[in-house]
Each structure stands twice: as structure tokens, then as C-alpha cells.
Amino acid sequence: MTIFQLVKIALDTLYAEAVSAYGSSADAKITEQMGYLSKSYSELNQVGRKPVNYKDPATRFAYVYKYVASHGNYVVQVLNALRLELEGPIFTTESIRVSCVGGGPGSDIIALLKYLDERKATEKVKKVTCYLLDREQAWADTWTELDDSLKTDLLLHANFQPLDVTNPDSWAQQKKFLQADLFTMSYFVSEVKALDLTGVVTKFWQTLFQEAKPGALFLYDDNGHDAFNSYFDGQWKKAGLKCIIESTNQTTSPSGSEQKSDLGPYLTKFGQSPKLKTPLTYRVLRKP
Ligand SMILES: C[S@@+](CC[C@H](N)C(=O)[O-])C[C@H]1O[C@@H](n2cnc3c(N)ncnc32)[C@H](O)[C@@H]1O
Incomplete structure (x- = not known):
């Protein structure tokens, strides 16, 4: 199954939620929320801005439609680049833990599962325990639907854990997620950097990097x-x-078998296509 096919399944659920909230105005509301997201993303670096709000089902539909497939695909491309650099598998055990910080919409975990599925001849992972860490509880529902739809031989334990990096009370007592073999931060740093005025987000990074295990x-x-x-x-x-691979501001597009036509009728409803081509920066780091 491609990422766009998984996204279509998640969209069907989110669309039903949006219709239940907005009736015949759902399409107009979703289009409006696509505008809200674009505007919010153009202002991410503005000091004092409000956090982007994903609670509304129309906003979550707009996000998944526009961004999840491409963001997932970029993560697959970074994992493949890492594998190339390592000249072999990324993971050395059959059971791994992954913590997706700001991973509520599912892009990061879908990407990891797609990578492991495509590389199953060489990656020996059989079980993935995943912590989806996000301040927006509403994403938990979206994930539940995706979890059921993943066609993979891998055993997956997905845990949604509410966590707000700007609120230490929400993460100080959570410890399990720190034991991850892999932490993903896909399009997350841009979302919280401007909220680091008092150093509270820096405190989160320091805790994360200090308490992660060696080799993470x-x-x-x-x-x-x-x-x-x-x-x-x-x-x-x-x-x-230590930085293992890095790339800065390279124009990147989803690759391989991904076809946005898998999104079916949604493609013509909102006058907008999913995001495809974008400047992308990545780093993969290892804790010594
Ligand atoms: C732009 S989305 C990225 C989602 C996903 N990683 C991807 O690449 O598509 C940012 C995510 O960060 C979450 N988020 C925003 N502020 C947060 C915070 N202070 N703490 C934790 N999660 C937050 C949002 O709810 C949203 O799911």
C-alpha cells in the first residue's frame, strides 16, 4: 500500500467527522482551513504568535490532505539516505522503539513502516513500539484508523501520548519514550521554535538529548x-x-510509486493539490 492510499483511508474518516460538524458547508470549511494552515505556516517564525490549532476536524482533514503523504515520503527518503551512508541496515535488533515528536498526524510512523516493509530483505525488525507524542489529543483518532489499515507483517504497538513541549508538566514524568532507538522530528521544530521565548522548549531538547540512550x-x-x-x-x-547525514535546502519531491490520484474524489473538491515539491532540510544525528 502506498502512503497516498493510507492517507485516503484516514481522509475518509476525517471527512465524515467534518461533515458531521459542518454539514453541507464541510467542503467550504475545509478549504478555509487549508488557507488557515498556509497562512499559519508562513508566520511560523513570528515571535509571540499563537500555536497552530489542529483541533477542528476540518483543519485536521486539511492537514492530512495537503501534507501527510509528502512529509511521510520525505522521511522515507531520509531513511534511505541514512541506509546508504551506513552501507547496511539502520537497525540491529528485531524489536525497536520509535518516538515521533509532534507525530500525531501519523506521517512519521507511516514512513518508518513503509521503509521497513520496502527493506525487509535486509532490515531484521519484526516489532515496532511507537510513541506518538503530540499536544493535540484529537490526532489519536486519526491514528487509530490508520493503524487498522496498515498492511504489513510487522507487529506494531502504537501508543498516542499527549505531550506539549512548552509544558514541562506534560513530559517530565513520561520516561518510556526516551528509550527510543529512533526519534523523529518531522516538520516539528518549525512549529515550536517561536514558542521557545522563555527557554522552555530548549529545556525539552536538553532533556531529550541527555536522557536518550547512547546510540539513539x-x-x-x-x-x-x-x-x-x-x-x-x-x-x-x-x-x-554526532551528525551522520545532512542536507540543506534541497528541492525535494515525493518519489517512487506515490500517486496523488489515489486521493480520488478529494482531488477536485478544494481547488488545491497536496503539497509535493518543496525545499527540504534534514539531519540524522546519533548520540555517542
Ligand atoms: C506541522 S505538524 C507535523 C506533523 C508530522 N510530524 C508531519 O511531518 O506531518 C506539527 C505537529 O506538532 C504538533 N505540535 C504543535 N505544537 C506542539 C507542542 N507544543 N508540543 C507537542 N506537539 C505539538 C501539532 O499538533 C502537529 O501534529
Whole structure:
């Protein structure tokens, strides 16, 4: 199954939620929320801005429609680049833990499962325990639907855990997610950098990097803006992580078998296509 096919299944559920909330105005509301997201993303670096709000089902539909397939595909491309650099498998055990920070919409975990499925001849992973860490509880429902739809031989334990990096009370007592073999931060740093005015997000990064186990991998990818890249580079360098692969501001498109036509009737409803081509920055880091 391709990522776009999985996205279509998630969209069907979210569309039903949007129709139940907005009736015949659902399409108009979704189109409006696509505009809300685009505007919010153009202002991510503005100091004092409000956090992007994903609670509304129309907003979540808009996000999954526009961004999840491409973001998932970029993560698959980064994992393949890492594998190439390592000249062999990324994982060395049959059972792995992955923590997806800001991973509520599912893009990161779908990507990891797709990578493991495509590379099953060489990656020996059989079981994935996944922590989806996100401040927006409403994403938990979207994930439940996707979980049922994944056609893979891998055993998957997916746990949605509410966590707000700007609120230490929400993460100080959570410890399991820190034992991950891989942490993903896909389009997450740009979302919280401007909220780091008091250093509260920096405190989260420090805890994450200090308490992760030696050998843990950290995958960062984001929209290419220097402000976010240099902020994140400063955080991991301070913590003494080692960079294994990096790329800065390269124009990237979803690759391989991905076809947006899998989104069926939704493609013509909102006058907008899913995001495809974008400048992308990534880093994969390892804790020594
Ligand atoms: C742009 S989306 C990225 C989602 C996914 N990783 C991807 O690549 O498609 C940002 C995610 O971060 C979450 N988020 C925003 N602020 C957060 C915070 N302070 N703490 C935890 N999650 C947050 C949002 O709910 C949203 O799911």
C-alpha cells in the first residue's frame, strides 16, 4: 500500500467527522482551513504568535490532505539516505522503539513502516513500539484508523501520548519514550521554535538529548528555513550529538510509486493539490 492510499483511508474518516460538524458547508470549511494552515505556516517564525490549532476536524482533514503523504515520503527518503551512508541496515535488533515528536498526524510512523516493509530483505525488525507524542489529543483518532489499515507483517504497538513541549508538566514524568532507538522530528521544530521565548522548549531538547540512550538516532527534517535549521543545529551541537547525514535546502519531491490520484474524489473538491515539491532540510544525528 502506498502512503497516498493510507492517507485516503484516514481522509475518509476525517471527512465524515467534518461533515458531521459542518454539514453541507464541510467542503467550504475545509478549504478555509487549508488557507488557515498556509497562512499559519508562513508566520511560523513570528515571535509571540499563537500555536497552530489542529483541533477542528476540518483543519485536521486539511492537514492530512495537503501534507501527510509528502512529509511521510520525505522521511522515507531520509531513511534511505541514512541506509546508504551506513552501507547496511539502520537497525540491529528485531524489536525497536520509535518516538515521533509532534507525530500525531501519523506521517512519521507511516514512513518508518513503509521503509521497513520496502527493506525487509535486509532490515531484521519484526516489532515496532511507537510513541506518538503530540499536544493535540484529537490526532489519536486519526491514528487509530490508520493503524487498522496498515498492511504489513510487522507487529506494531502504537501508543498516542499527549505531550506539549512548552509544558514541562506534560513530559517530565513520561520516561518510556526516551528509550527510543529512533526519534523523529518531522516538520516539528518549525512549529515550536517561536514558542521557545522563555527557554522552555530548549529545556525539552536538553532533556531529550541527555536522557536518550547512547546510540539513539534523531531524524530532523523541516521546511528549509535557515532560522529553524540554525536553531536546531545549535541545540544538538550543544548536546554533543554526532551528525551522520545532512542536507540543506534541497528541492525535494515525493518519489517512487506515490500517486496523488489515489486521493480520488478529494482531488477536485478544494481547488488545491497536496503539497509535493518543496525545499527540504534534514539531519540524522546519533548520540555517542
Ligand atoms: C506541522 S505538524 C507535523 C506533523 C508530522 N510530524 C508531519 O511531518 O506531518 C506539527 C505537529 O506538532 C504538533 N505540535 C504543535 N505544537 C506542539 C507542542 N507544543 N508540543 C507537542 N506537539 C505539538 C501539532 O499538533 C502537529 O501534529
